[in-house]
Amino acid sequence: MATLQISDESALRIHQTAERLGLSDEGLVMEAVLHMEEQRSIEPEFTDAQIARFKESVAQLDRGEVVTSEQIDARFEAFFQRQASR
Numbered sequence: 001m002a003t004l005q006i007s008d009e010s011a012l013r014i015h016q017t018a019e020r021l022g023l024s025d026e027g028l029v030m031e032a033v034l035h036m037e038e039q040r041s042i043e044p045e046f047t048d049a050q051i052a053r054f055k056e057s058v059a060q061l062d063r064g065e066v067v068t069s070e071q072i073d074a075r076f077e078a079f080f081q082r083q084a085s086r
Contacts, residue, residue, distance in 0.1 A: 014028055
């Protein structure tokens, strides 16, 4: 058996949710833990290629190689204007 210390607010939220679902407080916590374990077991790991792309993206940000949302909006606007004039 384990004992956890949580805030009164958290304990109340757990109790209210458990009550709505027809579970005991402990039952709700166990369901949540089992759900999280299940989700973690089905989430794919990142591939080496994905990690490399992520690191390169961070490096680009560090170098200041960014495009602002205003620049993106302007590019889309120009694209849509070209499409409309065809």
